[in-house]
Amino acid sequence: MHAIDVTANPRKDEYLAENAGRFTAEAYTITLDGNHEWKFERDHVIEVLEHAINAASIGGVPGDEKKDGSFVQYPHEFRNSELLNLKLYKKEQGTLYEYPILLPFMGQRVPFGPPKNPRNPMQPYVFRVVYTINPGSGIAILQGLIGHKDKSKDKPKDPEKGSTPFALAKQFY
Numbered sequence: 001m002h003a004i005d006v007t008a009n010p011r012k013d014e015y016l017a018e019n020a021g022r023f024t025a026e027a028y029t030i031t032l033d034g035n036h037e038w039k040f041e042r043d044h045v046i047e048v049l050e051h052a053i054n055a056a057s058i059g060g061v062p063g064d065e066k067k068d069g070s071f072v073q074y075p076h077e078f079r080n081s082e083l084l085n086l087k088l089y090k091k092e093q094g095t096l097y098e099y100p101i102l103l104p105f106m107g108q109r110v111p112f113g114p115p116k117n118p119r120n121p122m123q124p125y126v127f128r129v130v131y132t133i134n135p136g137s138g139i140a141i142l143q144g145l146i147g148h149k150d151k152s153k154d155k156p157k158d159p160e161k162g163s164t165p166f167a168l169a170k171q172f173y
Contacts, residue, residue: 006054006061009047011139018139019046022088023171030127030169032147038127040101040145040169048129049140052099063100064125075099078130078146082164085173086130089143093132096143101127145169 009015027039052075055061060073078098080086089096130144147167 009050015046025171028145028169028171030147032149032167048101084168086144098128100125144172
């Protein structure tokens with residue numbers, strides 16, 4: 001069996017074409033605490049969609065949290081229990097999935113950002129693409145970009161009672 005580089009983008013043009021006209025902002029912005037804003041370039045986000053499909057083809061890649069004694073695998077289904085209003089998503093488009101966004105580090109994009117380090121500003125596993133898969137082409141279709149407040153150093157100090165653990169980038173609602 002051949003090893004696969006989940007960060008390769010041999011089908012980048014196909015992903016761009018399949019997602020043409022969807023959320024065309026040059027950059028997507030998200031805030032987790034109302035003060036700090038994170039920005040992700042559209043091309044970078046589209047590349048991450050291909051990484052997600054690559055990772056799924058090898059059974060996923062491990063995350064940083066355990067469930068039932070083993071590491072959670074990405075990508076996995078995004079259940080949307082919080083009922084985030086994903087502007088262009090329609091139920092007939094199929095299952096929603098989530099996959100962490102790679103972050104730039106030392107001139108490279110490494111899976112899930114660099115290792116945890118208190119002096120390091122990167123936040124692995126915090127920001128994720130939400131997507132569906134076109135059954136005909138196998139290409140991921142962008143549905144949203146979320147931030148996981150509970151995993152972020154920028155989480156609100158006093159979250160509102162009943163508030164959701166996820167924030168949705170403003171371009172997607």
